[in-house]
Structure formats: structure tokens, C-alpha cells
Amino acid sequence: MNNILIKNVRIVGMNGKSADILVKNGKFDKIGKIPDNLIEDNTCVINCMGKLFAMPPLFDMHVHFRDPGFTHKEDILTGCAAALAGGVTGVVCMPNTKPVTDSKEIVDYIIKKSEGTGVEVYPAAAITKGMLGSELYDYSETGVRIISDDGRPVENAELMRKALAKSVQSGILVASHCEDLNIINGGIINDGTVSEALGIKGMSRASEDSITAREIALAMSENARIHICHVSTKGSLDFIKDAKRHGVKVTCETCPHYFIYTDEKLRLLDADYRMNPPLRTESDRKAVEDAVLDGTIDCIVTDHAPHTAEEKSDFYTAPNGVVGLETSLAAMLTTFYHTKKLTIEKITELMSHNPRKLLGLEPIQIKEGAKADFILVDPDLEWVVDPDKLHSKSHNTVFKGEKFKGKCVLTVTDGIIRYKYN
Numbered sequence: 001m002n003n004i005l006i007k008n009v010r011i012v013g014m015n016g017k018s019a020d021i022l023v024k025n026g027k028f029d030k031i032g033k034i035p036d037n038l039i040e041d042n043t044c045v046i047n048c049m050g051k052l053f054a055m056p057p058l059f060d061m062h063v064h065f066r067d068p069g070f071t072h073k074e075d076i077l078t079g080c081a082a083a084l085a086g087g088v089t090g091v092v093c094m095p096n097t098k099p100v101t102d103s104k105e106i107v108d109y110i111i112k113k114s115e116g117t118g119v120e121v122y123p124a125a126a127i128t129k130g131m132l133g134s135e136l137y138d139y140s141e142t143g144v145r146i147i148s149d150d151g152r153p154v155e156n157a158e159l160m161r162k163a164l165a166k167s168v169q170s171g172i173l174v175a176s177h178c179e180d181l182n183i184i185n186g187g188i189i190n191d192g193t194v195s196e197a198l199g200i201k202g203m204s205r206a207s208e209d210s211i212t213a214r215e216i217a218l219a220m221s222e223n224a225r226i227h228i229c230h231v232s233t234k235g236s237l238d239f240i241k242d243a244k245r246h247g248v249k250v251t252c253e254t255c256p257h258y259f260i261y262t263d264e265k266l267r268l269l270d271a272d273y274r275m276n277p278p279l280r281t282e283s284d285r286k287a288v289e290d291a292v293l294d295g296t297i298d299c300i301v302t303d304h305a306p307h308t309a310e311e312k313s314d315f316y317t318a319p320n321g322v323v324g325l326e327t328s329l330a331a332m333l334t335t336f337y338h339t340k341k342l343t344i345e346k347i348t349e350l351m352s353h354n355p356r357k358l359l360g361l362e363p364i365q366i367k368e369g370a371k372a373d374f375i376l377v378d379p380d381l382e383w384v385v386d387p388d389k390l391h392s393k394s395h396n397t398v399f400k401g402e403k404f405k406g407k408c409v410l411t412v413t414d415g416i417i418r419y420k421y422n
Contacts (some may be wrong), residue, residue, distance in 0.1 A: 009048040012055035018062030023372040024417035040112045053377040056364040057089035061355040062301035069098025074306035075391045080117035081394040084419040087375040090120040096151030102126040107142045118418040124148045145359045148175035157167040164224035175227040178211035189224040190278040211236035216243045228252040233279040234287035241296045251298040256331035257398045259289040271318035271395050299355040306394030322398040333406030376410035
């Protein structure tokens, strides 16, 4: 294992001051001014010239790696490669695999296959057996930290209440895909002026809002934690904000596309702009952005959902979902850091520290003696998203052709360089 010396780097958490970082034997050996006599022959030296940030790596608590069962779209190895290219070294894989992640065997398979990738992969077990919504799955032997039926809702409120009640004893985090399928009833984009103009059946906000309100009420009744997935509406955020003020143990996440784009993108009739929940209106987009700024939203995720080009070729029949692991940090830097709306420290909280805390994991810190997990970020690197250059097996990005400012240029875990931007 070679040593790594990062010179003249701005370390997040050190008030923007530049320092050197020496990595030896997989750990942060020394942070400060590193004299030349400490530089050994086998040292990889990177001079950041005071322009790059060293920050804790990102943790995305909502991805779909499609493995097992749908590996033509993505597998654990390609998903981890995409994660590393985006500065993400920890993920939660959602359970809508085939077979569904509702057994210790599937949980163990996912963890085993991810070993050696440099990415910590935490499978989410299903709330209900087979994600069929009729019987709770007993996850007690799996060792998972989170359960969800993401990909579909738990339609039976009593089953969800029982899952929340059980979580109080187990300490597990329950994450909810908030959607009323009866309200959706075949809709494929946001219900509004765009869907009306295109003559396409829409997906009402009431679908998301009503189940968000239900989950909050159920969590309040059991004094349990509830995590609301991929929030996209002003209504849901109003419910969450009010519940937090009243002490309900509710947390939530959103994805970059919800604070950057609106359903106007759907006028292109391009299925790469279709996901679930869908892109909403400007009022919803603004509400999501405001909720990131005021702390209502606890963490930023991607809902990384790969599909093949063939599957996405027909706008009307394509499956919902977009990839996002390689663009999430750039989207945050462009939208919030360069507009001076958020500091790099706050972005670190949203994308690294907070999701780890929600899962009961210690936040990663850049400090002497700690395991050398970190990323280097060039905040001023301008680049255009080229789907063909993504590391994911599928290229269905909502940000194709988008110009971003800021990028992860180096990802290190266990003192090993896992990704380097060329």
C-alpha cells in the first residue's frame, strides 16, 4: 500500500485553511505542514495548490443497484464504480430486487459481492414479505439497519403501524415510499398544466401528500422514527415541517432533480425525465429548495434507478427512474455552494454526516489516526454531463447535457485511491 501526500488542500471543518495530509498504512498519519524529510519514496504526491477541498466522502441512503435479478440494468460492482466516481463511499440499496431482499441469504449476498469495492453497501430489507403488502417480514436475523418497501408503498396502514411499533424495540429505521396507488391510477407524470397540454394522465400531489400525512400520524402514535423518501411536493414538506415542530420523529430526503427541474422538462417527451415521484411545478421545486436551506430536509440522496436505453426508448411505457450517483455533488455545489446559499460544511452535513447518523453510523472525520476515507473536490471545475462517460451500466440521467461547476476528482477509502478523475 503506497503512502499518499495531499499538499495545500482546504480541509472541510478547518475554516478554509490549507494544510497537508499524509496517509500511511490506510490511516491519516499527519495533518498539518508535512516536512520533506517525512516523504518516503513510495509516496503518491498530489499538490492541490490551495484550490481543492478535502472532505468526508458522501453517503447515499437511497439507491437501486438492481442486484440480484436485474443485472442487465446495473449490478453491485458497476453501481459501486458509479458511486466512487461521484465521491460516494456508502450506500443503502433498496429491496425491490428479484428475489426481493427479504431474507438473510439475499442480504448476505449483497454485502459479500460489495466486498473489496471500497464502498460500504447496506442493504435495506423489505417491510413486507415479497413487498406484497400482506405480511410483515421478520428482519431480526439479517443485521440490517433500515427497512422499506421502496418502489411501492405499504398500502395497509395497520401493517405500517405494526412495523413502526416493532422498530421502537429493534432500533431499525423505517423508510416510506409515500404513494397512494389508487390516486395514481395509471398516471405517469405530474398532474397539472403540462400533463393536460400533452393529454397524458397525471400523478396528483395528493398521492404523496396523503401518505406522508398518514406516516407522520402513525409514527406519532407509536413514538417511532419514520423517514420519508424522495420528497417532491410542497404539501409533504409542510406536513413534515409542522410535525418536526411538534416533536414527531420524522426525517426526510430529497433528490437534486426535485430542486433543479420542473415538469416543463416533460414537454420533450423524453423518458429520461420520468421518475417517481415525478418532476413537479415551480412552486414545488421552490419549496424543496427552501426546505434544503431551512433544514427541513435532512439529507440529499439520488434514488439512483438505472434502466437500459431500450427500456427508456418509449416515453409512454418506459419504467420510472434516473441515475444520479455521479452528479449529485456537482448539482449541490452548482445550486447551493456557488450561489452562496450553503457552505461546503453544510453540504457535507446533508450528504455525509446526516445520513450516516440516521443509520446509527459514526460520521467520517478527517483527523489524525482515523481511517483514511476522504474525497478531493474541485469546486471550480466546469464540466458537462455526458451520459456515455458515466460509470453506471445504464445512462438514463436527467442531467444529460447539463453544465455543472464542481466535481469529485479523487476518492480514497482505507488509504487506497479508488477513483481519480482524468
